[in-house]
Amino acid sequence: MEQTLQPDDQMWIDVGKLIREHVPDKNGKTLPPDLSSGSYEIRDLTDIGAVSLFEGKVIYDKTYGHVAYGCANCCDYQHPFMAYYALDIPFRGTAQNGVTAYQLCLDMYVDVSSYFWNGWYTGNTAIATVGAGGIFTGVSVGSTSSSTNGTIQDTQLRNCPSVLVNVNGTANVYPTISGPNTVWYFSNLTVSGYPTSIQLTSSGGSSTTWNITAGANKINVSSFTGSSINVLSSGAAFSSSVGDVKLTATTNGQTSSPFSITTRTPNQLVPGTITTSCNSTYGYLTTANYTIQDQLLASLPSAVPLNENWTTGQVIDYPGTNWIIPPPGFTTTTGPDFAHMADFMSGKNLQNSPNPVPTCDGNGTPVQHVGQEWRIGSLATGFGRRVQTDTVQQYKAYSAHLSIVSPAP
Amino acid sequence: MRVTKRHVALSIVTLLLAHSAVSWPGPALNLDKLTADASLVAVGQITSVREVGRTTVQLGNLTAPAQAMVAELHVDHVLKGTAEGSSSSVSFHFVVPDEFIGWQSVTLLSYRVFFLAESSGELRLANPYYPSVVAIPGAKMQGGTAIERVIDQLGAVLESTQTPVQERREAVFALSSTKSPAAIHALRRATEVKDIALRLSVAAALLEHNDLSTLKFAEDTLLKPDPTLSPDILHNLSYGIFVGVKDEQAVPSLARLLHASSIETRRAAASALMHTGSSPCIDPLLSTLNDPDLEVRYYSVVGLAEITGQTDWRPNMDDFVSDQQRYLNHWKDWAKNR
Numbered sequence: 001m002e003q004t005l006q007p008d009d010q011m012w013i014d015v016g017k018l019i020r021e022h023v024p025d026k027n028g029k030t031l032p033p034d035l036s037s038g039s040y041e042i043r044d045l046t047d048i049g050a051v052s053l054f055e056g057k058v059i060y061d062k063t064y065g066h067v068a069y070g071c072a073n074c075c076d077y078q079h080p081f082m083a084y085y086a087l088d089i090p091f092r093g094t095a096q097n098g099v100t101a102y103q104l105c106l107d108m109y110v111d112v113s114s115y116f117w118n119g120w121y122t123g124n125t126a127i128a129t130v131g132a133g134g135i136f137t138g139v140s141v142g143s144t145s146s147s148t149n150g151t152i153q154d155t156q157l158r159n160c161p162s163v164l165v166n167v168n169g170t171a172n173v174y175p176t177i178s179g180p181n182t183v184w185y186f187s188n189l190t191v192s193g194y195p196t197s198i199q200l201t202s203s204g205g206s207s208t209t210w211n212i213t214a215g216a217n218k219i220n221v222s223s224f225t226g227s228s229i230n231v232l233s234s235g236a237a238f239s240s241s242v243g244d245v246k247l248t249a250t251t252n253g254q255t256s257s258p259f260s261i262t263t264r265t266p267n268q269l270v271p272g273t274i275t276t277s278c279n280s281t282y283g284y285l286t287t288a289n290y291t292i293q294d295q296l297l298a299s300l301p302s303a304v305p306l307n308e309n310w311t312t313g314q315v316i317d318y319p320g321t322n323w324i325i326p327p328p329g330f331t332t333t334t335g336p337d338f339a340h341m342a343d344f345m346s347g348k349n350l351q352n353s354p355n356p357v358p359t360c361d362g363n364g365t366p367v368q369h370v371g372q373e374w375r376i377g378s379l380a381t382g383f384g385r386r387v388q389t390d391t392v393q394q395y396k397a398y399s400a401h402l403s404i405v406s407p408a409p
Numbered sequence: 410m411r412v413t414k415r416h417v418a419l420s421i422v423t424l425l426l427a428h429s430a431v432s433w434p435g436p437a438l439n440l441d442k443l444t445a446d447a448s449l450v451a452v453g454q455i456t457s458v459r460e461v462g463r464t465t466v467q468l469g470n471l472t473a474p475a476q477a478m479v480a481e482l483h484v485d486h487v488l489k490g491t492a493e494g495s496s497s498s499v500s501f502h503f504v505v506p507d508e509f510i511g512w513q514s515v516t517l518l519s520y521r522v523f524f525l526a527e528s529s530g531e532l533r534l535a536n537p538y539y540p541s542v543v544a545i546p547g548a549k550m551q552g553g554t555a556i557e558r559v560i561d562q563l564g565a566v567l568e569s570t571q572t573p574v575q576e577r578r579e580a581v582f583a584l585s586s587t588k589s590p591a592a593i594h595a596l597r598r599a600t601e602v603k604d605i606a607l608r609l610s611v612a613a614a615l616l617e618h619n620d621l622s623t624l625k626f627a628e629d630t631l632l633k634p635d636p637t638l639s640p641d642i643l644h645n646l647s648y649g650i651f652v653g654v655k656d657e658q659a660v661p662s663l664a665r666l667l668h669a670s671s672i673e674t675r676r677a678a679a680s681a682l683m684h685t686g687s688s689p690c691i692d693p694l695l696s697t698l699n700d701p702d703l704e705v706r707y708y709s710v711v712g713l714a715e716i717t718g719q720t721d722w723r724p725n726m727d728d729f730v731s732d733q734q735r736y737l738n739h740w741k742d743w744a745k746n747r
Contacts, residue, residue, distance in 0.1 A: 237727065237728075238725060238727065239725065240723060240724050240725045240728050241720040241721075241723050244720075267725075267726065268726070270651070270652070271644070271648065272437070272648055272652070273582060273585065273613070273617075273645050273648060274641040274644055274645060275578070275579070275582045275641075276641070277575065277579050278575060279513070279514075280514065280516040280519075281505070281514045282509060285513070287438075289437050290437075291652070295725040295726060295727065296725060297711070306434060307434075308432065308434060325431055326431055326508065326509070329432065329433035329434050329510065329511070330434065330468075330469055330471075331433075331434040331435050331436070331468075331511075332469075333436065334436045334442075335442075336439065336441075336442060337437060337439055340436070340437035340439075341434055341435070341436065341437060342434065342435055342436065342437045342438070342511075342538075343432050343433070343434050344432060344433050344434070344435055344509075344511035344538070345431065345432040346431075346432075346509050349508070349509070360575070362639070370431065372432070379469040379470070392431055392432055394431065398641075399431075399432065400640075400641075407726055407727075409727075
C-alpha cells in the first residue's frame with residue numbers, strides 16, 4: 001500500500017479489515033482469509049536519507065480480550081566502514097573503493113557508497129588521488145591515508161535521523177611490472193623470433209628490489225635491484241604450466257602483483273604422416289613429417305632453424321653397396337605451419353649407377369643405416385636444442401626412422 | 410685457371426655430396442600456402458625438359474652445384490592465374506641440384522598440377538620441394554576458389570580406379586595438407602574404396618581433421634592390425650587420431666583403443682583424450698595411469714590436470730620423468746576421493 005503523507009500526517013491500516021474484505025494490494029494480491037500471523041515492513045519510498053517515519057500498532061484479540069501495543073525500530077545502518085580498508089592501487093592504474101554498513105532489518109552488510117558521494121579524499125595526492133565516486137588513481141608508489149564522509153542514518157533512534165559520519169582507510173600504490181612473458185631456451189643460442197632474454201621493468205624506479213616467488217630454478221636474473229632486470233631461462237628446468245614462474249617488485253614497502261613468466265624450450269618431435277612416392281631421379285622419395293613441440297606440448301610459434309647430425313658412421317647392410325652417407329642437412333621452417341618440418345629421404349641418384357638400384361615397389365631389403373639426431377635453433381650441425389635421436393634406415397624402396405627417442409635432451 | 414678459395418669450397422662441397430642420398434630436412438607440404446604462393450596453377454603434361462646451363466643453389470652457408478632446367482608444360486586447365494599468350498603451353502625454369510637436398514624434379518611426360526610463380530620475368534616453381542601434385546587427364550573443371558579447383562583435381566585422382574594406388578595415396582596426403590572443407594568432402598567420397606591401404610590412408614586423413622566418419626573402421630584396424638599392412642599405414646592412422654581427434658563423441662572408441670597392444674595406438678588414444686579435454690575423458694584417462702608406457706601415462710596425467718583445472722599437477726615431461734610416482738599417486742588418490 002502506498003500513501004503520501006504530509007508533515008505530521010498519519011496512515012491507519014486495519015489489517016483485520018484487509019483480510020476480511022479481501023482488499024487487494026497495488027499488484028492485485030489479497031491476504032489469505034485464514035491468515036493469523038506474519039511480518040511487515042514500512043519504508044519511506046523517497047529514500048532521501050533524512051526521513052522521520054514512525055510506526056506504532058495496537059493489537060487486540062476479540063476472542064480472548066487481549067490488547068497489546070508496540071512500535072518498530074528504525075532500519076538504519078550501523079558501523080559503516082570502507083569496503084577495502086587498505087586499498088591496493090596499481091601505479092598509474094585505478095581501483096574502486098566503497099563504504100559498507102550493517103543493515104539492521106536485513107541482517108546483512110550492504111553497500112552504502114551512494115551516501116558518501118563526493119566525500120572522498122586522500123592524505124597525499126602525490127601518491128594517490130580519488131574521485132567523487134571513490135575511484136582511486138595511483139600517482140606514485142607509496143602509501144597514504146584515505147577517508148570519506150557522508151550523511152547516513154546511523155543511530156537506533158526511532159525517528160531515523162541522518163548524521164554525518166567519517167570512515168578512514170589507507171591507499172597503497174604498488175609498482176607494476178611490464179615486459180614480455182615468455183622466455184625461450186635454445187642451448188644458449190639466440191634465435192630470431194624467440195626471445196631468449198627478456199627485460200622486465202618496474203614502475204617503482206631504481207629503488208626497486210626484485211623477488212622470484214615461484215619457479216626460481218627455472219630462470220636466472222641479471223640483478224635483484226634496479227628499475228629493470230634481464231631474465232633468462234636457467235636451462236636446467238622449464239615451465240610445467242603457462243605462467244608458473246612468478247616475480248614481484250617492491251618499492252617503498254609496496255609490492256607489486258606477481259608477474260607471470262613461462263619458460264619454454266623445443267622439446268620433442270611428434271612424428272606425423274609418412275609417405276613414400278616414386279621418383280624418377282632417385283627411385284623413391286620417403287617423406288617423414290614432424291611437428292616440433294615445446295615442453296608444454298605446444299607447437300613452436302615462429303620460423304625456426306634446425307639441423308640433423310649423424311651420430312654414428314655408415315653401417316652397410318647391403319654388401320657392395322655404393323650408397324653413401326652425405327653431410328647432414330639443415331633447414332628453416334616456414335609459415336604458416338612454423339612447427340612443421342619434413343625429412344626427405346631418397347634412394348641414390350639413378351644416373352650414378354647405384355648398387356642396389358633404388359626401386360618403388362615396397363622392397364624392404366636393407367641397404368644402409370646411420371644414427372641421427374635432430375637439433376632445433378641453428379642451421380649449424382650439432383648446435384641447438386636436441387629433441388630427437390633415431391636411426392635412419394634405408395631400404396631399396398623406402399627409408400624409415402627407427403628407434404626414435406624424443407624428447408632426447 | 411686461378412683457383413680461388415671459393416672454388417676450393419665449392420669443390421669440397423661437391424665432393425662431399427657426390428652420389429649422396431640419405432635425408433634432408435625441409436618444409437612440410439601445405440597445399441593452401443602452395444596454391445596461394447603460386448601466380449599460375451596449371452594442369453597438364455610436361456612435353457619437354459632440357460638443361461640450359463649450370464647454376465648453384467644457396468642453402469644457408471651451403472652452395473650446391475646444380476643444373477638449370479627449362480620444362481614445357483602443355484596446359485589442359487588453368488586453376489589459378491592466366492597462361493600468357495594464346496599458346497596452350499607454358500615454359501618454366503627449375504633447378505636440379507647435383508645431389509639430393511630434398512628438392513623435387515620435373516619428369517618428362519608426367520601429368521600433374523604444377524604450381525608456378527613469376528620471378529624476374531620468368532616462370533619458376535613456386536616451391537622447389539613441392540613442384541606439383543598428382544592429376545589425371547580428363548578431370549572435370551569446376552568453379553570455386555583456386556584451392557577448391559586444386560582439390561577437385563586431387564579428388565578426381567583419388568576416385569579414379571584406373572590410377573595406381575600409389576598416386577591415389579599421394580592425392581590423399583596432399584588433401585590432408587589443406588584446411589579447406591572441400592578436402593574433407595573429397596576424402597569422404599573415397600571412404601569405401603576397395604584397396605584397404607588406400608582406405609586406411611583416407612581414414613587417417615579424415616581423422617587428422619577431426620572427422621569421425623571412419624573412426625570405427627580405424628578402431629577395428631588398430632585393435633586387430635593386419636600383419637600384412639605397412640607399418641607406415643598404421644602409423645599414419647594412429648597419427649590421425651593422435652593429433653586430430655578432439656570430439657567427445659570419440660571417447661568410447663578412444664577408451665577401447667587404450668587397450669590396444671600397440672604402444673603407438675595407446676599413445677594416440679591418450680593424446681586424443683587429452684586434446685578432447687572434457688569430463689567424459691576422465692575415467693578413460695584414469696584407467697591408463699598404470700599403462701606400461703611412460704608417454705601414455707604422461708598424456709593421461711596432463712589430460713587429467715587440464716580437464717580438472719589442477720595446473721599444479723600438470724608436469725612437463727622432465728618433471729614427470731624425475732618424479733613420476735608423485736603425480737601418479739596424486740591422480741590415483743584424487744580418483745578415490747572424487
